[in-house]
Amino acid sequence: MPSGSPEREVVSVRAQLLANEPAGAYRRLVLQAGEIARLARPGHFVAAGVGGATSGLLLRRSFSIHRVDVEAGLVEIVVAAHGPGTVWLTELAPGAHVDLVGPLGRPFPLPTEPVGCVLVGGGYGSAPLFWLAQALRERGCRVEIVLGAADSPRLFGVELAADSCEAVTVTTDDGSAGVRGWVSDVLPSVIERVGAGVVYACGPMPMLRSVSELSERAGAVAQVAVEEAMACGVGVCMTCVLPVVGRDERTRMVRSCVEGPVFRGDRVRWDAVVDGGCRVPDDAVGAPVPAGAAGAGGH
Numbered sequence: 001m002p003s004g005s006p007e008r009e010v011v012s013v014r015a016q017l018l019a020n021e022p023a024g025a026y027r028r029l030v031l032q033a034g035e036i037a038r039l040a041r042p043g044h045f046v047a048a049g050v051g052g053a054t055s056g057l058l059l060r061r062s063f064s065i066h067r068v069d070v071e072a073g074l075v076e077i078v079v080a081a082h083g084p085g086t087v088w089l090t091e092l093a094p095g096a097h098v099d100l101v102g103p104l105g106r107p108f109p110l111p112t113e114p115v116g117c118v119l120v121g122g123g124y125g126s127a128p129l130f131w132l133a134q135a136l137r138e139r140g141c142r143v144e145i146v147l148g149a150a151d152s153p154r155l156f157g158v159e160l161a162a163d164s165c166e167a168v169t170v171t172t173d174d175g176s177a178g179v180r181g182w183v184s185d186v187l188p189s190v191i192e193r194v195g196a197g198v199v200y201a202c203g204p205m206p207m208l209r210s211v212s213e214l215s216e217r218a219g220a221v222a223q224v225a226v227e228e229a230m231a232c233g234v235g236v237c238m239t240c241v242l243p244v245v246g247r248d249e250r251t252r253m254v255r256s257c258v259e260g261p262v263f264r265g266d267r268v269r270w271d272a273v274v275d276g277g278c279r280v281p282d283d284a285v286g287a288p289v290p291a292g293a294a295g296a297g298g299h
């Protein structure tokens with residue numbers, strides 16, 4: 001059975017940017033982040049302050065940790081320029097400083113015994129998977145990876161995958177690299193070839209949903225790292241809640257920043273995740289009672 005890390009120490013550091021390099025459609029940032037490198041495990045994320053000391057961008061932005069160098073105290077992240085915060089980060093010059101809080105969340109649970117594992121990354125979502133692959137292989141697991149993206153520049157880490165995994169399958173929507181199509185088109189055959197017991201995935205929510213469903217159908221456990229919008233990143237604001245089924249089979253809205261971002265795919269209520277957001281299922285603990293239902297049966 002997979003075991004999670006009990007370690008929950010979180011630190012805040014003023015990290016110096018050592019390198020900011022292109023990586024296809026993304027930027028790879030190397031930060032001198034001391035303690036965070038020592039504490040982090042694959043699947044953890046960091047929250048970065050953006051915009052500088054006088055900026056009106058108050059909310060930190062979250063990024064999966066791509067890899068660490070514990071000896072040198074380095075943390076690497078892969079950033080897609082998306083809005084003002086990520087554009088600011090991707091334009092920083094080496095030597096600049098970034099406020100980082102981390103490691104945050106719960107890491108990917110690792111199997112206690114060697115099992116076949118398939119890793120699935122969508123776009124920059126593959127960033128934390130190569131480090132995970134290394135940890136799995138150190139435990140004797142056979143590891144294959146599927147990388148998918150809209151097009152070739154938006155794939156991340158194909159070369160890293162070749163070094164860290166036993167085999168790599170690439171898909172692109174437009175056919176500019178690998179198999180034309182989605183990761184879900186190739187996943188069943190990869191799971192079967194590996195005899196996978198666990199499928200780890202990180203990427204857009206629709207991809208995580210189909211990975212979860214395909215894994216369950218194939219008898220494998222899916223562990224998916226979700227990317228819910230986050231404001232505080234540390235469990236205070238409830239921005240990041242997601243409906244998840246607990247051990248008592250009841251659905252609760254749980255905070256993906258502290259209870260996640262990694263969840264068992266078959267426990268997420270994908271039926272309530274729609275159009276980039278999620279609704280509270282009617283049967284969730286504490287769900288609002290629909291108008292008219294409160295007095296049902298009364299006068």
Ligand SMILES: Cc1cc2nc3c(=O)[nH]c(=O)nc-3n(C[C@H](O)[C@H](O)[C@H](O)COP(=O)(O)OP(=O)(O)OC[C@H]3O[C@@H](n4cnc5c(N)ncnc54)[C@H](O)[C@@H]3O)c2cc1C
Nearest residue numbers: 061062063064078079080082083084085086227229230231
């Ligand atoms: C766990 C995790 C890991 C991630 N890993 C990566 C990664 O490795 N690489 C990468 O490029 N991106 C990653 N992201 C996505 C990245 O955090 C966002 O793209 C980034 O925050 C966007 O910031 P922005 O200023 O560029 O864009 P904007 O869209 O302008 O950012 C808006 C800010 O508001 C927050 N926000 C959005 N909706 C709401 C809401 N309803 N209420 C309150 N706040 C809200 C957002 O979280 C963000 O902080 C990750 C996100 C999460 C949650």
Ligand code: FES
Nearest residue numbers: 233235237238257
């Ligand atoms: S982001 Fe604030 S509780 Fe999760």
